[in-house]
Amino acid sequence: MDDKKILVMGVSGCGKSLIGSALAEALGFQFFDGDDYHPKENVEKMRNGIPLLDEDRIGWLKTLNLILNMENEVVIACSALKPQYRDILRDGNENLTVVYLQGEFETIWRRYQKRNDHFFNGYEMLKSQFATLVEPSVEEDALFIDISCSPEKILENILKKLNEN
DSSP: OOOOEEEEEOSTTSSHHHHHHHHHHHHTOEEEEGGGGOOHHHHHHHHTTOOOOHHHHHHHHHHHHHHHHHOSSEEEEOOOOSHHHHHHHHTTOTTOEEEEEEOOHHHHHHHHTTOOSOSOOOHHHHHHHHHHOOOOOGGGTOEEEEOSSOHHHHHHHHHHHHHHO
16 A cells, blocks of 8 residues: 555544544554544533534644645544645645544444543534545545444445555
8 A cells, every 4th residue: 555644534423533533543543533633622622512613623634634744654543624624634644544533423423422532522612623524525535434334334335445555
C-alpha cells in the first residue's frame, strides 16, 4: 500500500476511535485520536451541548495537520465533517487516504447511548453533526465504509478496500 497516512472520519459515535486504533494496530502505524487534541474551550462547549463553530475547529484541525505532517505512517481519527476541514488536514499530505465511516442517524444514536464518559453531549449535538456533515465528494476519492456491521467486519472491509487501491 502506497498511502502511509490515513484519516478515519465521520460523525461522533460512528466508531472513529475504535476502528482507527484497530486499523493502526493492523497496519503497524501510529494512532492519534483527534478528540485528545481539542482545546479545553472546545471540550467545555461540547460537554455543555454547544456545537462547535468553524472558528472553534480551525486551531484544532491545524494541530492535527501538524501531526499528519510529522508522522510517516499514521492513522488519525477526526470528524472532518466538511471539505474545508479535510483540506486543512490534507495540506502537505496530498496522498492522505480518507476512510469515511458512514452510518444512519438511528444506528449511531443507539450506539452513542451506550457510551460512557465521553464529553460529547446529547441528541441535539449529534443532530448538529449530521446537519454539518458534507460527505466526501468523488474528487476526494474517499473509502466509504458502512458501519452497520460489527467492528471486526468494518476493519476487514477497510483493509480490503485499502489493498484494492
